[in-house]
Amino acid sequence: MAEKFHTELQNLRKETLEMAHMGRDMLRTAVDALIRQDPNLAGSAITRKVEIHDQEVRLEEYCYHLIALNQPMAKDMRFIACTLKVINASLRIGRYGKTIAKIAQEISDKPPIANLMSIPHMADLVIEMVDDAIAAYESDNLTLIEGFSARDDTVDALRHSIFREGITYMMEDPKNISRCTHYIMVARYLERCADHACKIAENVHYMETGERIEIK
Amino acid sequence: MSESAIITTNNVNLWYNGKQALESVSMKIPKNKVTALIGPSGCGKSTLLRCFNRLNDLIDHVKITGEITLDDKNIHESGTDVVMLRKKVGMVFQKPNPFPKSIYENVAYGPRVHGLKNNNQLDAIVEQSLRHAALWDEVKDRLNDSALGLSGGQQQRLCIARTLAVEPEVILMDEPCSALDPIATAKIENLIDLLKQDYTVIIVTHNMQQAARVSDFTGFMYLGKLIECGKTVQIFEHPKEELTENYITGRFG
Numbered sequence: 001m002a003e004k005f006h007t008e009l010q011n012l013r014k015e016t017l018e019m020a021h022m023g024r025d026m027l028r029t030a031v032d033a034l035i036r037q038d039p040n041l042a043g044s045a046i047t048r049k050v051e052i053h054d055q056e057v058r059l060e061e062y063c064y065h066l067i068a069l070n071q072p073m074a075k076d077m078r079f080i081a082c083t084l085k086v087i088n089a090s091l092r093i094g095r096y097g098k099t100i101a102k103i104a105q106e107i108s109d110k111p112p113i114a115n116l117m118s119i120p121h122m123a124d125l126v127i128e129m130v131d132d133a134i135a136a137y138e139s140d141n142l143t144l145i146e147g148f149s150a151r152d153d154t155v156d157a158l159r160h161s162i163f164r165e166g167i168t169y170m171m172e173d174p175k176n177i178s179r180c181t182h183y184i185m186v187a188r189y190l191e192r193c194a195d196h197a198c199k200i201a202e203n204v205h206y207m208e209t210g211e212r213i214e215i216k
Numbered sequence: 217m218s219e220s221a222i223i224t225t226n227n228v229n230l231w232y233n234g235k236q237a238l239e240s241v242s243m244k245i246p247k248n249k250v251t252a253l254i255g256p257s258g259c260g261k262s263t264l265l266r267c268f269n270r271l272n273d274l275i276d277h278v279k280i281t282g283e284i285t286l287d288d289k290n291i292h293e294s295g296t297d298v299v300m301l302r303k304k305v306g307m308v309f310q311k312p313n314p315f316p317k318s319i320y321e322n323v324a325y326g327p328r329v330h331g332l333k334n335n336n337q338l339d340a341i342v343e344q345s346l347r348h349a350a351l352w353d354e355v356k357d358r359l360n361d362s363a364l365g366l367s368g369g370q371q372q373r374l375c376i377a378r379t380l381a382v383e384p385e386v387i388l389m390d391e392p393c394s395a396l397d398p399i400a401t402a403k404i405e406n407l408i409d410l411l412k413q414d415y416t417v418i419i420v421t422h423n424m425q426q427a428a429r430v431s432d433f434t435g436f437m438y439l440g441k442l443i444e445c446g447k448t449v450q451i452f453e454h455p456k457e458e459l460t461e462n463y464i465t466g467r468f469g
Binding site: 005074077 | 453460461464466
């Protein structure tokens with residue numbers, strides 16, 4: 001029976017990775033749509049909202065079934081606990097992607113201000129963090145998440161910088177207010193996605209070592 | 217384990233007919249706590265349990281080295297009164313084994329053997345022991361009925377009451393629920409939780425979920441060695457030894 005359970009855990013990991021990649025792709029697609037001012041591309045991220053939500057419900061139930069039927073302990077228990085967090089974080093990342101995609105649609109007919117400020121660069125950093133967090137979950141490789149604290153600080157600094165720059169452009173010309181407000185919100189959503197990547201990293205660390213860490 | 221220890225084993229080795237069953241076991245059993253011993257069949261957990269009240273003395277060709285202390289006194293010291301030791305360290309076995317006597321006589325048997333004759337005192341001990349074993353309400357109106365007419369779970373609680381009647385300090389339980397259904401098991405587990413207020417409990421179980429539910433400390437044994445011993449939550453959440461991890465996650469055993 002233990003063998004069957006461990007096969008189930010491998011399957012859970014595989015399906016959770018698929019969901020995590022879906023959330024990550026929704027975010028990447030949304031940012032690309034914002035950069036290219038492409039409402040159709042944005043629409044393709046928005047339509048995946050239902051799919052990722054269904055995945056979340058299904059995988060959470062899968063975890064609960066495995067807990068109820070097998071009473072996992074030690075590393076198996078920590079793996080399922082971590083997986084529940086990865087599922088939740090992936091849903092949140094996907095949903096932020098959807099929200100950014102909606103903004104991309106809304107402002108797609110207006111020229112970007114200051115080449116979207118630092119949003120493309122910030123998005124690259126955040127998506128790299130998400131990729132590394134997912135890869136660490138996939139491979140149990142903790143070296144991938146070693147520098148997360150410093151990377152998160154950089155993302156926070158960029159959000160602050162976009163906020164200040166946005167305020168400056170708004171003060172210069174009230175016509176900029178709508179787009180700059182959207183940029184500030186996009187920066188905020190990207191920062192939240194980095195926080196979710198950190199949350200995945202913290203849980204992967206717990207899964208591997210049994211020790212809790214906090215990435216600040 | 218920083219709690220005060222009631223039993224300490226120091227480098228205990230045991231051989232049955234020259235075959236080593238325990239190897240260098242050193243551990244401390246904290247007072248008024250539940251300690252569980254887990255491990256695959258034949259790992260020595262029942263053998264270790266039986267060392268604590270010298271039940272292994274009853275088996276031929278057993279050799280023991282090392283030191284076991286109860287309340288800081290070596291239990292193998294010459295002059296140790298083994299009957300008194302077994303009074304202090306009571307035992308409940310896998311299969312309920314009531315005497316073919318009345319419920320009352322089962323509980324009164326131990327105090328009588330130890331010389332108590334006063335009927336009023338015996339009545340009080342029987343009631344108190346049955347109450348402590350969470351059996352009083354179910355049997356108070358039929359104390360003179362045969363103990364063999366009780367259900368399996370009730371018989372096991374009667375055996376616990378019989379152990380409590382001689383006022384032990386430590387109660388050893390060797391797979392006490394393995395012959396019981398889930399409801400009777402739940403009652404025994406609740407009882408173990410209550411008993412630790414007044415007694416130290418050491419339980420051998422092959423059921424890891426049970427060990428996780430009822431114990432404060434857990435020792436994992438493998439091939440006669442104590443591999444790891446620590447707080448139950450640590451053992452089941454993040455054991456230090458890979459062998460423990462592999463056993464409790466079902467990767468072997």
